[in-house]
Amino acid sequence: MLRDFSGQSFFMGVLTAVVGFVSSFAVVLHGLSAMGASEAEQASALLIVCVSQSVLAVFFSLRTRMPVMMAWSTPGAALLAATGSIEGGFPAAIGAFVLCGLLIAITGLFRPLGTAIRRIPAPLASAMLAGILVGLCLAPVKAVAFDPRLGLPIVLTFMAVSAWRRLWAVPAALAAFVLVLLLGGELPADALARLEGAIHPDLVFVMPDFTLSGFVSVALPLFIVTMASQNIPGIAILKAHGYEPPAGPLFAATGLFSAISAFFGALPTNLAAITAAMCAGEDAHPDPARRYWAAVIGGGAYIFLGLLAGGIIAFVAMSPPILLQAVAGLALIGALSNAVHAAFHERETREAAAITFVVTASGISFAGISGAFWGLLAGGLMLGLSNFVQTLKK
Incomplete structure (x- = not known):
């Protein structure tokens, strides 16, 4: 096994972890903050989710000899940011995270549930995701309007x-954010002391509050988004590179780890998509049988990054919130364009997808249930009616 290790795999593994963390942690912080998490709870969440990703990536990559890379649910974090605070506050959100993790685990153990998720029309799932993302992607524009000197x-x-x-x-945008804050922002006099005091995060236990509104508004949409946008594409990417990953055990393990880590504030851990492609490609190693070391190294690197979470959050807290939201919005531009294309590509489902998008993007909740759920329901109803009418015409 050790003879499969190479410097090329080491470099790609470290690069994968850094890119995965840096490119989307702003989205995660924005989502947790919107749910009502304190700075200490956000740092705890980042630390424990990095540990979960690390353990799962290292274990499955070594066991299967495949580059099985893990990630947090970036679309899920975007969903949290778009949903905002729910009744019951952060404990209710934690209850929803636990339930979401259990649903993912059951999907891995109970094949019919996975089949049901795959039967959700892809255009509607994409339209729901696009509706979640569109408001967040406006943050860069708002940041420029807030202060062109900082946002531009x-x-x-x-x-x-x-x-x-x-x-x-x-x-690069995150580096610009740091430079803008250092050179153009007004850092407090005790900034360095605050950073030193917060550099290593502590785990913060949060007692979950299981509520019906939390389950319907957060757990169900988070489950659907995580499965449709992360887990299923993650399996597909590995298969596209010639690997045959064990989908059931992977889903079960990520779901179980997600349910446990949720008690410390973490959102779900899932299969990676973009970073998985980095580890599974030729840049990781010319020999596909030796690329698993890139995922092993990448998984290990996540622990180091998680240990810096407290200092990162303390630094970010010194900036106007709109600037971090701008970075998060820029990080989601690619996801938004892909979701919009997938949602409206098929002519037959375009109207139903549009309804899903509009209802979700409205951000309006009804009966304590978020717009993401109602958007998917409304789009599904429209699609069902359209199919019924087409059947009658035949």
Whole structure:
């Protein structure tokens, strides 16, 4: 096993972890903050989810000899940010995270549930995701309007680097955010002391509150988004590179770890998609049988990044919230464009997808249930009626 290790795999593994963390942690912080998590709870969540990703990636990659990379649910975090605080506050959100993890685990153990998830029309699931993302992707524009001196450098950096190499665009925007805050922001006099005091996060236990509104508003949409946008594509990417991953055990393990880590504030852990492609490609190693080491190294690197979560959050807290939201919005631009294309590509489902998108994007909750659920329900009803009418015509 050790003879399969190479410097190329080591470099790609570290790069994968850094890109995965840097490109989307702003979205995670925005989502947790919207749910009512304190700075300490956000740091705890980042630490424990990094540990979960690390343990699962290392274990499954070594066991299967495949580059099985893990990630947090970035679309799920976007859903949390769009949903905002729910009745019962953060404990109710934690209860929803636990239930979501259990649903993912059951999907891995109970094949009919996985089949049911795959039968959700892909255009509607994509339209729901696009409706969740569109409001968040407006944050860069709002940041420029808030203060062009602070917001414009972040946006222009993203655009310039994206035109050159898309993979580095978000890390570059984050670097611009740091420079803007250091050079143009007003840091408090005790900034360095605050960073030193918060550099290592502590785990914060949160007693979950299981509520019906939390289950319907957060757990169910989070489950659907995580499965449709992360777990199923993650399996597909590995298969596209010639691997045959054990889907059932992977879903069961990620769901169980998600349910446990939720008690410390973490949102679900799932199969990676983009970073999985990095570990499974030729850049990780010319020999496909040796690429699993990239995922092993990447998984291990996540622990180091998680240990820095407290200092990262303390630094971010010194900036105007709209600036971090701008970075998060830029990180989601690619996901939004892909979701919009998938939602409206098929002519037969375009109207139903539009209804799903509009209802979800409205952000309006009814009976304590978020717009994401109602959007999917409304779009499903429209699609069912359209299919029924077409059947009558025949």
